[in-house]
Amino acid sequence: GNSVTQMEGPVTLSEEAFLTINCTYTATGYPSLFWYVQYPGEGLQLLLKATKADDKGSNKGFEATYRKETTSFHLEKGSVQVSDSAVYFCALSDPSGTYKYIFGTGTRLKVLA
């Protein structure tokens, strides 16, 4: 079946450090891939997406590249800020056409000033 695996958190970084949050997936077919961010007490916000292999999604300094050969979609940011502290979710759309989405368990990021 389809699944998403994210690195365990929490991830604690100093301000201006480089961020990587790993995400790998298992899917039959060709899903679209997404990163969402959730701030405390709020819903999930779409951060970026990629719909086919080698696509790079980017937004607000965050980037992720759809790597079909390694079934990965790692989230990166060159210089994190305290305001980036949140929970990050990797997700894929079910490629079999059910309109369902599969989410990872989330990775909490804490950025210290």
Add this chain to the structure above:
Amino acid sequence: SQTIHQWPATLVQPVGSPLSLECTVEGTSNPNLYWYRQAAGRGLQLLFYSVGIGQISSEVPQNLSASRPQDRQFILSSKKLLLSDSGFYLCAWSWRSLGPGNQPQHFGDGTRLSIL
């Protein structure tokens, strides 16, 4: 533009009481609609999704039910709440007209439900 509304934002209910959470979407037609539950510090659990009026798919056997009385309205209900129903409930929508797979979901602000 499209917007999604969930209410109430916070709810405290006694065990055994009924529940009704409402979600509406504006600015689109024929959306796919979803209910998720998120336990404290945990990931998302898909509860129900709907691809049309009166069409509800249940993902997890539980104490809850969902209904879609109108195209852009999705309601989560329970006749008798359990302690284990506590959590953060999120409604989401996605485009159906553009076909499955390529479009992201868009989430509401959530309802925090506490059962006493």
